[in-house]
Each structure stands twice: as C-alpha cells, then as structure tokens.
Amino acid sequence: MAAGGADKFSVLLPTYNERENLPLVVWLLARTFRESGNNFEIIIIDDGSPDGTQEIAEQLEKIYGSDKIVMKKIISVLFSSGTAYIHGMKHATGNFIVIMDADLSHHVSLHFIKQKEGNFDIVSGTRYKGNGGVYGWDLKRKLISRGANFITQVLLRPGASDLTGSFRLYRKEVLQKLMEKCVSKGYVFQMEMIVRARQLGYTIGEVPISFVDRVYGESKLGGNEIVSFLKGLLTLFATT
Amino acid sequence: GAGRSGPVRFSRLLSPQAAMTKLGQWLCGLALLGSAWATLALAPPGLQLPAPYRQALLPLPVYLLVAFGCYSLATVGYRLATFNDCEEAAAELQEDISAARADLRRRGLRF
Numbered sequence: 487m488a489a490g491g492a493d494k495f496s497v498l499l500p501t502y503n504e505r506e507n508l509p510l511v512v513w514l515l516a517r518t519f520r521e522s523g524n525n526f527e528i529i530i531i532d533d534g535s536p537d538g539t540q541e542i543a544e545q546l547e548k549i550y551g552s553d554k555i556v557m558k559k560i561i562s563v564l565f566s567s568g569t570a571y572i573h574g575m576k577h578a579t580g581n582f583i584v585i586m587d588a589d590l591s592h593h594v595s596l597h598f599i600k601q602k603e604g605n606f607d608i609v610s611g612t613r614y615k616g617n618g619g620v621y622g623w624d625l626k627r628k629l630i631s632r633g634a635n636f637i638t639q640v641l642l643r644p645g646a647s648d649l650t651g652s653f654r655l656y657r658k659e660v661l662q663k664l665m666e667k668c669v670s671k672g673y674v675f676q677m678e679m680i681v682r683a684r685q686l687g688y689t690i691g692e693v694p695i696s697f698v699d700r701v702y703g704e705s706k707l708g709g710n711e712i713v714s715f716l717k718g719l720l721t722l723f724a725t726t
Numbered sequence: 727g728a729g730r731s732g733p734v735r736f737s738r739l740l741s742p743q744a745a746m747t748k749l750g751q752w753l754c755g756l757a758l759l760g761s762a763w764a765t766l767a768l769a770p771p772g773l774q775l776p777a778p779y780r781q782a783l784l785p786l787p788v789y790l791l792v793a794f795g796c797y798s799l800a801t802v803g804y805r806l807a808t809f810n811d812c813e814e815a816a817a818e819l820q821e822d823i824s825a826a827r828a829d830l831r832r833r834g835l836r837f
Binding site for chain 1: 745747748749801802812816819826829830833834836
C-alpha cells in the first residue's frame with residue numbers, strides 16, 4: 487500500500503556551521519518520513535563551513551545512503567538563502583520541496599505531509615495560529631515578533647499569518663516560478679515568496695509549528711536585524 | 727521596462743501583473759478619501775454642509791488615526807498575551823535529541 491503514491495519530498499537544508507545540529511535534523515527528518523511512508527531526499531547545501539559540517543554530512547550520507555542524503559558544497563561570498571535554494575533545486579529529484587532551517591529551530595513534525603491533502607501549492611508553517619508557538623522567547627522578543635508581523639499584515643495583506651517563518655512545503659514547479667520572480671535577500675526573500683505566490687494565484691495552506699529556540703548556537707535579533715527587516719518590508723510594500 | 731511601440735494591449739491591463747503595488751493602492755485610497763474630505767470640509771461658503779456636520783467632519787482624519795493607533799496597540803497586546811509557549815514541544819525535542827544521538831552513535835556516526 488503506497489502511502490503517497492509517486493510523491494517524493496526533497497528537503498533543502500542550507501547550512502553554515504551546523505555540525506552539531508545537522509545529524510539531529512537529518513535523523514528527525516528520516517524518522518518522520520519513514521513513519522509516514524513517504525519517499526524523500528535531503529539535500530544539504532553547505533557554504534564552506536569551517537567547523538566540519540561537510541564531514542558530518544558525508545558520514546550521514548554513508549549511514550543513510552546517497553539516494554537519501556545529497557551533499558552539495560557551494561562556496562560563495564554572498565551566501566544567501568536564495569543562492570542556496572537555487573543551487574539545491576537543481577539537484578532535487580522530488581516533486582515537492584521542503585524548505586527549513588538546518589538549526590533545530592523548527593521542531594520537525596511534518597503535518598505538512600498530511601496537510602498537503604488540501605492540495606495546496608504551498609504549505610506554510612505558522613507560529614501565530616492554532617497551537618503553533620515558540621519556546622524560550624522572552625517578552626521583548628515576542629513583542630518585536632508580534633509587532634513586526636502586525637505591521638506586515640497591515641502593509642502587505644499577505645493572506646498568510648506568518649511570513650518570516652521559514653518552514654514551508656512547495657510544489658517544485660511553484661517554487662521554481664517564485665524563485666525566478668523574487669529578488670530580495672535573507673528572510674525578506676521568504677516574505678516576498680508568499681506575497682508573490684498570492685499574486686500569482688497559488689493556494690497557500692497553513693500549519694501550526696513550534697519554533698523552539700536554538701538548542702545549539704545563538705539566535706540573533708538586534709537593532710540591525712530590525713532595521714533591515716523594516717527596509718525589506720518597505721521595499722516589498724513599494725514593489726509588490 | 728523596455729519601450730513598447732503600438733497600442734497597449736487591453737488584456738495586459740486585466741492581467742495580475744498589471745495590479746497596483748500596495749503602496750499604489752494606499753496612495754489611491756488616501757487620495758480618494760482625502761479629496762472627499764477636503765471637498766466636504768473645506769467647501770466655499772455657498773456649498774457648505776450644515777454646521778454640525780462640518781464640525782464633525784473636520785477633525786475626522788485625526789480621530790481615525792487615533793482610533794487606528796488604539797486598535798493596533800490592542801491587537802498587538804492581545805496577540806502578545808496569547809502567544810503560545812511550546813513547553814511540550816521543547817520537552818519532546820530534548821527526548822528526540824537523546825534518541826537521535828544514541829541511535830546515530832550506534833550506526834557509526836562520530837560526533
């Protein structure tokens with residue numbers, strides 16, 4: 487009994503210094519896909535990490551098989567999510583692409599796979615609805631997050647509750663089309679994808695996710711991030 | 727964009743690509759409301775509305791701004807207060823991490 491028919495899920499993991507987290511993420515993903523009976527592959531796009539991320543990825547490739555773990559190295563000065571995804575997509579053989587951070591920020595529970603039954607073009611994880619949420623955030627961080635999201639909703643009316651989360655499932659051709667159209671960098675890029683997707687008439691489903699603060703490593707949310715977020719938001723406001 | 731000779735194709739105006747930017751929509755909306763307000767509130771003596779209406783209309787923009795400000799504060803405050811803390815998810819994750827490390831070690835991963 488084939489659970490997902492001929493569907494195959496390609497998970498794109500851009501990494502930089504994720505030596506600690508990467509095996510755990512891969513293990514969690516592998517377990518979730520095995521349990522749901524879906525065919526999958528994990529494409530690791532590493533930007534020349536000096537901490538041995540690539541070496542760990544190669545070990546994982548041996549353990550899980552090179553049809554399941556695909557290691558791609560890029561070394562670029564202007565490493566951005568966009569570059570990594572473009573690179574990763576070239577090697578993706580699935581018809582669905584999952585994009586998530588490689589750090590353990592996204593508790594891997596793939597309701598996505600089930601949610602996909604709504605036949606959405608995109609399924610987006612949201613921290614703000616249902617039983618989605620966060621762990622390990624202080625009041626200040628929560629306030630900034632909610633405030634920023636409110637401004638985004640007012641200005642962009644995107645039709646999705648969480649634009650800056652980056653745990654999403656896309657149909658492959660949808661992602662390809664969006665990558666052609668989107669020009670921003672960093673997480674503004676994630677926002678732009680949803681906005682453009684709406685303009686192009688793609689259907690977007692939402693699934694609550696738990697954003698557990700980085701288990702290893704530090705999160706960054708300083709004045710610089712806020713300023714660049716606002717700049718990106720205003721750019722999207724003026725151009726989409 | 728590149729110059730186009732010839733008439734604008736009507737179908738292009740109807741396509742999604744021709745939609746206004748959000749900024750454009752805001753400017754249009756504000757221009758419409760603004761001119762309506764200005765026409766009614768600043769009309770010459772002969773065409774004015776009765777005094778009570780004018781008195782209510784004049785400060786309306788400020789009232790709306792303040793109302794929106796209150797709405798924003800209330801909404802963000804409410805959402806902040808109801809922002810879920812995922813205790814269970816965090817605990818689950820810790821267990822998963824232990825299980826993952828044990829299993830991977832068994833399968834030969836050198837951390």
